[in-house]
Amino acid sequence: MRGPNEKSTTRARALRRAGTAAENILWSHLRNRQLDGHKFTRQEPIGPFIADFCCRAQGLVIEIDGPTHDTIEAQVHDMKRSAFLATHGHRVIRFSNEQIMGELSPVLDAIRAALK
Numbered sequence: 001m002r003g004p005n006e007k008s009t010t011r012a013r014a015l016r017r018a019g020t021a022a023e024n025i026l027w028s029h030l031r032n033r034q035l036d037g038h039k040f041t042r043q044e045p046i047g048p049f050i051a052d053f054c055c056r057a058q059g060l061v062i063e064i065d066g067p068t069h070d071t072i073e074a075q076v077h078d079m080k081r082s083a084f085l086a087t088h089g090h091r092v093i094r095f096s097n098e099q100i101m102g103e104l105s106p107v108l109d110a111i112r113a114a115l116k
Helices: 006-017 021-033 072-087 097-102 104-115
Strands: 041-046 049-055 060-065 091-096
Touching: 021 041, 021 049, 021 060, 021 097, 021 104, 049 072, 060 072, 060 097, 060 104, 072 091, 091 097, 091 104, 097 104
Parallel strands: 060 091
Antiparallel strands: 041 049, 049 060
C-alpha cells in the first residue's frame, strides 16, 4: 500500500503546506509523539487517498471535515473512502473543523480511546 508514488507524494506535500487552521491545531497536539507516545503522520498517502492524519502502528486514520463534507455526494465519497481504508486495515474517525476549533479536549480524548 505504501511506497513511492510521485503524484500522491507531491499532492501530500502541498496539502501539508496548505493545512487548515483546524488541521494545524490538531497537528500541534499529535506531532512528535505528544499524544501518549503514539507516532502520527499527516497527509499520509494510502492507496488513492490522502489521510489527514495516520497512526500507522494502530491503523488509525483521523479525518477532519470542513463544510465541503456536508453534501450528500461528499458523504457518499467519505463512506467509500472509509470502506476502502477499512479493507486495508485502517479504522477511520472523523471530526469537524468546529469540534477541533471549539472543544479540542474531547477530540483528544476520543482519539486516545480509539488508540486503545
